[in-house]
Amino acid sequence: MARGRPPAHTVDQVVAAAIGIADTEGLGAVTMRRIAQQIGAGAMSLYTYVPDKDRLVDLMVDRVGGTRTLVVLTGDWRTDLLAVAASQRSLMLAHRWLPAALPNRRLTGRNMLAYLEEGLAALEPTGLSGAVKLEIIALVTGLVATFVTAELAGSAPVPEQVALIGEAVATGDFPQLASVLAEGGQGAEPDFDRLAAWTITGLVTQALDS
Amino acid sequence: MARGRPPAHTVDQVVAAAIGIADTEGLGAVTMRRIAQQIGAGAMSLYTYVPDKDRLVDLMVDRVGGTRTLVVLTGDWRTDLLAVAASQRSLMLAHRWLPAALPNRRLTGRNMLAYLEEGLAALEPTGLSGAVKLEIIALVTGLVATFVTAELAGSAPVPEQVALIGEAVATGDFPQLASVLAEGGQGAEPDFDRLAAWTITGLVTQALDS
DNA sequence: CTATTTCTGGTACGACGTACGAGAATTGCG
DNA sequence: CGCAATTCTCGTACGTCGTACCAGAAATAG
Numbered sequence: 001m002a003r004g005r006p007p008a009h010t011v012d013q014v015v016a017a018a019i020g021i022a023d024t025e026g027l028g029a030v031t032m033r034r035i036a037q038q039i040g041a042g043a044m045s046l047y048t049y050v051p052d053k054d055r056l057v058d059l060m061v062d063r064v065g066g067t068r069t070l071v072v073l074t075g076d077w078r079t080d081l082l083a084v085a086a087s088q089r090s091l092m093l094a095h096r097w098l099p100a101a102l103p104n105r106r107l108t109g110r111n112m113l114a115y116l117e118e119g120l121a122a123l124e125p126t127g128l129s130g131a132v133k134l135e136i137i138a139l140v141t142g143l144v145a146t147f148v149t150a151e152l153a154g155s156a157p158v159p160e161q162v163a164l165i166g167e168a169v170a171t172g173d174f175p176q177l178a179s180v181l182a183e184g185g186q187g188a189e190p191d192f193d194r195l196a197a198w199t200i201t202g203l204v205t206q207a208l209d210s
Numbered sequence: 211m212a213r214g215r216p217p218a219h220t221v222d223q224v225v226a227a228a229i230g231i232a233d234t235e236g237l238g239a240v241t242m243r244r245i246a247q248q249i250g251a252g253a254m255s256l257y258t259y260v261p262d263k264d265r266l267v268d269l270m271v272d273r274v275g276g277t278r279t280l281v282v283l284t285g286d287w288r289t290d291l292l293a294v295a296a297s298q299r300s301l302m303l304a305h306r307w308l309p310a311a312l313p314n315r316r317l318t319g320r321n322m323l324a325y326l327e328e329g330l331a332a333l334e335p336t337g338l339s340g341a342v343k344l345e346i347i348a349l350v351t352g353l354v355a356t357f358v359t360a361e362l363a364g365s366a367p368v369p370e371q372v373a374l375i376g377e378a379v380a381t382g383d384f385p386q387l388a389s390v391l392a393e394g395g396q397g398a399e400p401d402f403d404r405l406a407a408w409t410i411t412g413l414v415t416q417a418l419d420s
Numbered sequence: 421c422t423a424t425t426t427c428t429g430g431t432a433c434g435a436c437g438t439a440c441g442a443g444a445a446t447t448g449c450g
Numbered sequence: 451c452g453c454a455a456t457t458c459t460c461g462t463a464c465g466t467c468g469t470a471c472c473a474g475a476a477a478t479a480g
Contacts, residue, residue: 001447002447002457003448004445033435042460045459052438053437113375113378113387121386130393139356142357142359146356183340202412203408203409206400213425215475216426241466241467254471258426
């Protein structure tokens with residue numbers, strides 16, 4: 001068995017290389033040629049392991065999903081769903097490209113399915129329908145991505161922007177903005193856990209009420 | 211005055227053409243050559259009106275922002291902030307590319323500043339610091355984008371995915387997922403207003419408590 | 421008229437994803 | 451052993467993108 005020329009690499013090597021590049025240089029630096037160079041192969045050889053780049057990103061997402069801390073369920077849906085969200089947040093902080101990569105993904109990987117499974121299990125005590133549970137999970141994932149994106153962006157205003165904004169404010173058309181700029185205070189980091197607790201429990205409570 | 215060859219177009223024409231393409235064919239179809247063709251110009255002529263494509267997208271975002279329904283403030287921050295969010299949601303539904311275009315934008319346009327101004331005014335009665343107010347506005351914008359994205363995605367599972375998921379489920383490793391698939395019911399559309407009310411109010415309440 | 425300024429758009433370059441196909445490396449069969 | 455069948459490798463090449471460059475066109479100022 002195992003006829004034909006033996007593969008010089010593996011799918012996992014390809015995906016791992018891609019993740020490494022994304023982690024250190026951002027998602028934009030992940031190109032077929034760059035990955036190939038990383039593992040010492042020709043660009044076209046990658047297509048032996050992966051049908052196209054879009055699927056490769058799917059695999060990247062699923063693979064980092066495998067490193068997520070699994071949640072031990074308590075049976076209280078509030079606690080459990082928040083734990084799932086917190087676990088997902090850690091993952092996104094470890095791989096900053098993840099929030100940007102998530103949109104338009106196919107959820108076919110086993111680790112993504114495991115994530116769904118975990119969320120469904122957490123929501124089991126609510127007695128909600130499966131479809132609603134899935135919708136809640138999608139929303140929670142989106143909310144976490146939003147929070148993490150805000151967290152990562154921090155408040156780093158580019159000088160160019162400050163100049164333009166200052167100019168616009170000088171016209172007097174934006175009094176609120178003017179006084180905020182005059183304040184100039186640094187924004188305290190919002191507490192993810194508390195924000196998540198409120199928004200996520202709110203989500204589920206709404207579903208239960210309707 | 212007005213020396214030199216007169217411009218054959220205007221920035222507004224360029225931006226409007228780009229928005230038209232994005233509205234009908236998606237953000238991916240917006241390319242310099244395509245826009246140029248649309249207004250009957252050479253691709254390179256666009257660079258007379260816009261420094262580069264990234265700034266053009268900034269201008270697109272700001273221009274559609276100008277069509278947003280302005281909110282009449284009541285003085286109650288809950289009502290007013292939710293009204294701002296609802297107005298932003300309508301905008302995103304009218305321009306489905308907006309949620310995808312929003313990340314990494316420069317907030318230099320007057321309409322974006324007007325949006326911030328409106329949000330700040332809505333939050334004025336809370337007495338929160340300017341920095342925190344801005345952070346809340348950013349989060350609200352992100353939440354609305356998340357909800358709209360979920361809304362637009364609907365539940366349209368691709369057959370290919372269903373097959374792969376069914377296969378994985380058949381292993382018995384995902385019991386929750388299995389029973390959801392067996393259910394097969396269609397998910398009721400989540401009610402944006404109620405979700406927004408809960409999550410956004412929660413956001414501000416948290417800020418007030420800390 | 422001429423010099424100056426400004427906009428136009430063809431050509432071209434270096435990225436990108438990837439189709440194609442010749443060559444290399446392996447196994448199975450005679 | 452030789453030879454077909456199979457499978458992976460990767461150089462070349464095409465069509466796309468954003469956009470640098472620059473010669474030419476069209477206007478005004480003197």
